[in-house]
């Protein structure tokens with residue numbers, strides 16, 4: 001499928017979708033009710049961000065997307081260079097500087113009556129919206145209160161969490177667990193009681209100057225990777241291994257990582273204030289996260305020329 005020419009800047013001011021091989025306004029962001037992406041959650045996606053007019057770590061997001069497509073037996077009709085062009089096109093046409101940029105592939109609609117996913121023609125979509133924070137600025141300042149839900153994360157043997165997916169029922173229900181108890185957001189545990197992740201983020205605990213995060217059973221977030229690389233650069237001790245819930249509750253600092261805000265300090269666990277908010281280690285990683293946006297190796301500027 002040919003990539004269309006670069007769309008005019010701000011052609012769809014405020015947000016742009018790429019659908020059926022063309023750029024379009026957000027009002028055209030629709031899929032068939034019969035697409036298995038909807039009826040079976042048979043879809044993979046990735047979300048990159050642009051900040052002050054440049055993509056951050058776009059290569060890492062595209063690598064993860066192509067790996068996920070392979071693991072899901074999905075395919076898109078574009079190569080890597082074309083995908084990049086389309087994502088840039090969405091930000092350009094949307095006239096956005098700070099953007100949430102999604103690439104999505106659904107199984108598609110199999111022929112009527114067919115139950116074999118191999119017969120479906122996969123569908124590709126992309127879109128750019130204004131940057132999305134997983135917690136509002138006000139909430140970040142007031143201090144996020146994280147609930148540890150009793151709900152178990154779906155087992156990685158059932159749904160591979162390294163494939164970015166829409167199997168969010170456990171995560172969404174855990175958000176209601178949090179809201180019902182007066183907390184702001186949630187994380188879920190694995191069968192052994194170790195902390196996995198939350199709706200849209202990875203979880204880190206800091207104890208005695210050592211940073212801990214789960215090594216498996218989670219999406220390998222690109223912001224998680226950034227935090228891990230920053231620990232190595234800054235000589236901050238790091239352990240990537242199962243994260244027992246007791247360690248989280250007893251931590252000196254807790255933070256989340258997500259493309260929706262980078263490194264986000266947590267103030268309370270289940271209503272109980274943590275000793276430090278934002279803690280010194282979290283603050284260094286948060287500064288480091290935003291400073292990396294200026295490093296050419298991590299940034300890919302959008303062309304807004306007319």
Ligand SMILES: Cc1ncc(COP(=O)(O)O)c(C=O)c1O
Nearest residue numbers: 200201202219221222223258259
């Ligand atoms: C379940 C889950 N875990 C972790 C993350 C964080 O990943 P990233 O840092 O790539 O945004 C996300 C992002 O949406 C997610 O959905």
